[in-house]
Amino acid sequence: xxxxxxxxxxxxxxxxxxxxxxxxxxxxxxxxxxxxxxxxxxxxxxxxxxxxxxxxxxxxxxxxxxxxxxxxxxxxxxxxxxxxxxxxxxxxxxxxxxxxxxxxxxxxxxxxxxxxxxxxxxxxxxxxxxxxxxxxxxxxxxxxxxxxxxxxxxxxxxxxxxxxxxxxxxxxxxxxxxxxxxxxxxxxxxxxxxxxxxxxxxxxxxxxxxxxxxxxxxxxxxxxxxxxxxxxxxxxxxxxxxxxxxxxxxxxxxxxxxxxxxxxxxxxxxxxxxxxxxxxxxxxxxxxxxxxxxxxxxxxxxxxxxxxxxxxxxxxxxxxxxxxxxxxxxxxxxxxxxxxxxxxxxxxxxxxxxxxx
Amino acid sequence: xxxxxxxxxxxxxxxxxxxxxxxxxxxxxxxxxxxxxxxxxxxxxxxxxxxxxxxxxxxxxxxxxxxxxxxxxxxxxxxxxxxxxxxxxxxxxxxxxxxxxxxxxxxxxxxxxxxxxxxxxxxxxxxxxxxxxxxxxxxxxxxxxxxxxxxxxxxxxxxxxxxxxxxxxxxxxxxxxxxxxxxxxxxxxxxxxxxxxxxxxxxxxxxxxxxxxxxxxxxxxxxxxxxxxxxxxxxxxxxxxxxxxx
Numbered sequence: 001x002x003x004x005x006x007x008x009x010x011x012x013x014x015x016x017x018x019x020x021x022x023x024x025x026x027x028x029x030x031x032x033x034x035x036x037x038x039x040x041x042x043x044x045x046x047x048x049x050x051x052x053x054x055x056x057x058x059x060x061x062x063x064x065x066x067x068x069x070x071x072x073x074x075x076x077x078x079x080x081x082x083x084x085x086x087x088x089x090x091x092x093x094x095x096x097x098x099x100x101x102x103x104x105x106x107x108x109x110x111x112x113x114x115x116x117x118x119x120x121x122x123x124x125x126x127x128x129x130x131x132x133x134x135x136x137x138x139x140x141x142x143x144x145x146x147x148x149x150x151x152x153x154x155x156x157x158x159x160x161x162x163x164x165x166x167x168x169x170x171x172x173x174x175x176x177x178x179x180x181x182x183x184x185x186x187x188x189x190x191x192x193x194x195x196x197x198x199x200x201x202x203x204x205x206x207x208x209x210x211x212x213x214x215x216x217x218x219x220x221x222x223x224x225x226x227x228x229x230x231x232x233x234x235x236x237x238x239x240x241x242x243x244x245x246x247x248x249x250x251x252x253x254x255x256x257x258x259x260x261x262x263x264x265x266x267x268x269x270x271x272x273x274x275x276x277x278x279x280x281x282x283x284x285x286x287x288x289x290x291x292x293x294x295x296x297x298x299x300x301x302x303x304x305x306x307x308x309x310x311x312x313x314x315x316x317x318x319x320x321x322x323x324x325x326x327x328x329x330x331x332x333x334x335x336x337x338x339x340x341x342x343x344x345x346x347x348x349x350x351x352x353x354x355x356x357x
Numbered sequence: 358x359x360x361x362x363x364x365x366x367x368x369x370x371x372x373x374x375x376x377x378x379x380x381x382x383x384x385x386x387x388x389x390x391x392x393x394x395x396x397x398x399x400x401x402x403x404x405x406x407x408x409x410x411x412x413x414x415x416x417x418x419x420x421x422x423x424x425x426x427x428x429x430x431x432x433x434x435x436x437x438x439x440x441x442x443x444x445x446x447x448x449x450x451x452x453x454x455x456x457x458x459x460x461x462x463x464x465x466x467x468x469x470x471x472x473x474x475x476x477x478x479x480x481x482x483x484x485x486x487x488x489x490x491x492x493x494x495x496x497x498x499x500x501x502x503x504x505x506x507x508x509x510x511x512x513x514x515x516x517x518x519x520x521x522x523x524x525x526x527x528x529x530x531x532x533x534x535x536x537x538x539x540x541x542x543x544x545x546x547x548x549x550x551x552x553x554x555x556x557x558x559x560x561x562x563x564x565x566x567x568x569x570x571x572x573x574x575x576x577x578x579x580x581x582x583x584x585x586x587x588x589x590x591x592x593x594x595x596x597x598x599x600x601x602x603x
Contacts, residue, residue: 054463065434198419203398
């Protein structure tokens with residue numbers, strides 16, 4: 001397989017096309033605009049569709065229409081733009097449609113900044129729109145994973161008829177690393193295998209309806225309950241996490257995305273000082289990999305959560321370990337990237353606390 | 358002698374519309390055009406929030422319900438993925454000319470090969486009769502209880518006039534359904550819109566001046582008279598733009 005040196009945003013776009021994404025609907029916003037630019041160049045060459053919408057709101061509604069017709073499609077944005085898309089995401093989830101959404105996070109709230117951030121964790125895992133629903137959330141941490149998980153996101157979105165979100169950040173989107181793609185011919189998706197799709201009934205079946213409106217309360221409740229039964233399957237099948245040197249660790253650092261790489265450097269530095277540190281990295285943020293986190297912390301005495309936010313993942317970590325261990329937090333936010341030395345200093349402090357006990 | 362029956366493109370589900378509302382007529386005209394062109398199996402309809410939000414139960418083609426104002430964007434998504442299918446939206450005035458103004462204008466500027474059926478009845482019907490972007494000056498609604506004051510609420514939006522300036526528009530025509538002669542003209546306009554779409558010649562919009570007897574507080578007959586006396590002078594009927602874009 002050929003190795004390509006690519007930006008995270010470009011690797012993700014290429015992988016999406018290879019996963020059969022036929023239509024991409026975008027709107028410019030830093031730091032994800034390379035995805036649109038790549039799609040604009042590549043889609044016409046492979047028989048796909050690139051369209052720059054008039055707004056993020058329009059782009060997600062184009063995805064809604066395209067996904068309704070059974071075609072693999074995608075939109076991408078960054079934090080403020082994702083807020084605009086939330087209405088459409090709710091309709092897509094309420095209509096049980098598959099699609100992939102990319103959030104290359106930047107600092108917030110409001111217009112925030114354009115530097116990398118992880119401060120949309122709560123939005124992604126708790127409320128990407130109104131109503132009773134979840135989206136699948138993947139958090140890659142390398143350029144290769146940007147490619148690998150967009151492919152998986154399409155497959156899982158189709159399998160469970162739900163939106164899947166890639167929660168990346170400006171650092172991953174902009175950095176260049178070698179990436180390989182699975183060989184094979186590019187094949188655009190069609191509506192086959194999607195008997196629910198509104199792509200014209202061809203006088204061969206009753207009409208299909210894509211809808212999230214149920215005026216009878218009991219009927220709406222039924223659909224929500226059925227959706228959450230499906231989520232139980234998702235929870236059983238999808239959680240993923242990676243652990244590193246965690247088995248014998250006294251101190252386990254929990255971090256995801258690009259922050260996990262910085263944390264890993266800090267863990268290595270701590271080990272070289274004789275401190276038993278380890279790392280656990282959630283890859284799916286919803287469903288949260290509770291079991292994997294709990295296992296990684298089985299022998300730990302302290303847990304340190306590190307994020308580029310004010311600590312949005314801390315509660316999930318506490319729940320995963322059933323609040324059995326003291327959990328501390330170190331984060332930088334607003335677009336500031338934590339230094340490995342800063343994380344190491346936190347580990348050293350925790351180690352000294354443990355020695356003092 | 359043939360019986361008077363529903364077009365095949367309409368289901369057997371009874372309409373929920375109020376007595377005297379003209380949605381039923383316009384639904385029928387769209388369905389007759391779909392039947393006559395033989396395109397039901399290749400048509401996808403999109404009905405956003407408004408009185409016609411449940412039109413997915415009435416049309417026999419594949420149907421999508423959309424968020425308020427977003428139907429032209431949803432239609433774009435369907436059409437770009439399926440350029441050989443017929444895609445229509447069916448939108449009210451609040452939907453199309455207030456919350457969905459951007460989606461309408463930009464689908465038109467792109468010359469999106471879709472057909473938009475635009476119901477202008479100068480009111481938000483489903484929510485109980487509030488001011489619409491097309492509410493006439495002086496018109497009393499729930500949110501203009503003293504009449505629409507143009508110094509405060511501004512002026513009605515003239516959709517066909519705006520669209521007539523947009524290069525991507527193949528058809529912008531205003532019709533009404535107050536009497537058999539106008540109903541025939543309305544159907545011809547809808548057919549024209551679908552023909553432009555068939556030939557991939559650009560964006561088509563048919564504005565239908567319609568009544569809302571319930572929220573106007575008038576009988577169905579009074580409503581038709583009110584439409585003729587008040588709406589047509591402000592929104593003159595006719596073709597505002599016609600011709601293939603590509």
